[in-house]
Amino acid sequence: xxxxxxxxxxxxxxxxxxxxxxxxxxxxxxxxxxxxxxxxxxxxxxxxxxxxxxxxxxxxxxxxxxxxxxxxxxxxxxxxxxxxxxxxxxxxxxxxxxxxxxxxxxxxxxxxxxxxxxxxxxxxxxxxxxxxxxxx
Numbered sequence: 001x002x003x004x005x006x007x008x009x010x011x012x013x014x015x016x017x018x019x020x021x022x023x024x025x026x027x028x029x030x031x032x033x034x035x036x037x038x039x040x041x042x043x044x045x046x047x048x049x050x051x052x053x054x055x056x057x058x059x060x061x062x063x064x065x066x067x068x069x070x071x072x073x074x075x076x077x078x079x080x081x082x083x084x085x086x087x088x089x090x091x092x093x094x095x096x097x098x099x100x101x102x103x104x105x106x107x108x109x110x111x112x113x114x115x116x117x118x119x120x121x122x123x124x125x126x127x128x129x130x131x132x133x134x135x136x
Contacts, residue, residue, distance in 0.1 A: 025108035033115025053082035087127040094120035
């Protein structure tokens with residue numbers, strides 16, 4: 001009889017099967033793609049502050065402000081276009097992930113596209129909700 005792990009009632013065979021699935025190209029491809037999506041967003045937004053602004057918390061909400069002359073966030077200078085620019089960048093990344101997923105013949109690259117598309121797609125939904133006043 002298989003041993004049962006105390007949390008969640010999973011038996012060891014279930015855990016072993018999940019681990020073996022993760023070790024396939026599909027499993028780590030998705031994780032790699034998700035990590036790439038997050039890294040690309042961070043790199044893009046932090047390297048182009050004039051376009052994407054700084055995201056700061058103000059009165060319990062996220063607002064976007066332009067950089068000052070020294071390149072630091074200027075809370076007195078809101079940048080209204082930044083949320084839309086971030087939305088477009090995230091949508092572009094989701095489309096790039098979808099293109100990689102549908103156009104690649106390599107399994108790992110295909111599923112890396114899926115991971116990129118999933119993370120960027122979630123961030124697009126998050127931005128759309130924020131534009132109408134709902135923050136997650």
